[in-house]
Amino acid sequence: MLERLSKRIALWLINSGLLKETDCELCTYAINxxxxxxxxxxxxxIYCVITHNxxxxxxxxxxxxxxxxxxxxFHCQSSSVCLILSSVxxxxxxxxxxxxQPSLPMLVILIICDFxxxxxxxxxxxxxSVSEAEKDYYHRCLCIILFILxxxxxxxxFHGMNHLANCLAIVIIICSISHIVCSIGKNKGLYx
Numbered sequence: 566m567l568e569r570l571s572k573r574i575a576l577w578l579i580n581s582g583l584l585k586e587t588d589c590e591l592c593t594y595a596i597n598x599x600x601x602x603x604x605x606x607x608x609x610x611i612y613c614v615i616t617h618n619x620x621x622x623x624x625x626x627x628x629x630x631x632x633x634x635x636x637x638x639f640h641c642q643s644s645s646v647c648l649i650l651s652s653v654x655x656x657x658x659x660x661x662x663x664x665x666q667p668s669l670p671m672l673v674i675l676i677i678c679d680f681x682x683x684x685x686x687x688x689x690x691x692x693x694s695v696s697e698a699e700k701d702y703y704h705r706c707l708c709i710i711l712f713i714l715x716x717x718x719x720x721x722x723f724h725g726m727n728h729l730a731n732c733l734a735i736v737i738i739i740c741s742i743s744h745i746v747c748s749i750g751k752n753k754g755l756y757x
Contacts, residue, residue, distance in 0.1 A: 567597060567600060568593075568597060568645075571593045571600060574593075575589050576589070600648070605651035605652040606626060608656075609622060609625075609659070610622060612656050612659065621659050621662060624729055625659060625662075625732050625736055628732075628733055628737075629655070629739075631714075632682070632710060632714070632740045633740055633743070635703045635710060636687050636688065636703075636740055636743075636744065637689045637747075638740060639743045639747050640690055654739065658732065658735045659732070661735050662728055662731035662735055666727055666731070667722045667727050675734045679715060681744060681745070682707065682711060682737070682741050683708055683711065686703070686744065687700060687703040688743075688744050688747045711737070714733050717733060718730050
């Protein structure tokens with residue numbers, strides 16, 4: 566579904582004279598990628614506005630995008646499934662952060678997930694060619710991001726901003742789960 570929409574937009578841009586016909590495949594890929602970022606963000610923003618959780622939305626989107634960018638992780642085979650799963654996941658994290666209270670077990674799970682992300686990250690699809698220098702750079706960025714987000718989690722937790730602290734913790738845990746999914750079953754051969 567999303568692939569067809571991306572192709573239609575690319576063809577429209579070519580027919581309008583904005584792109585060359587030789588750029589059709591690249592343009593389709595770029596539009597598909599852009600829609601995969603924009604559409605879940607719009608759905609999630611609407612949810613945050615309706616539930617009056619703008620701060621949660623901002624923290625969640627930025628922390629999730631940062632960690633996911635530098636840690637890698639599981640990718641759906643279909644962009645339509647990715648779109649739906651991303652939207653549901655973003656809303657679920659925001660809802661969970663309002664239901665769960667920060668606790669010692671959550672802190673222990675967070676620490677385990679931090680170590681998993683640091684030790685295994687970045688997890689990259691074998692379809693993408695990445696040099697060792699790029700992998701090292703992404704790993705260093707991931708470690709810095711996790712240090713900052715964990716420090717922010719502790720600050721928010723100690724200052725009674727549990728809703729915001731939960732959001733950060735759950736995002737880190739979800740990103741770690743995405744890593745773990747890469748190493749089980751049929752996915753083992755698709756990531757390194």
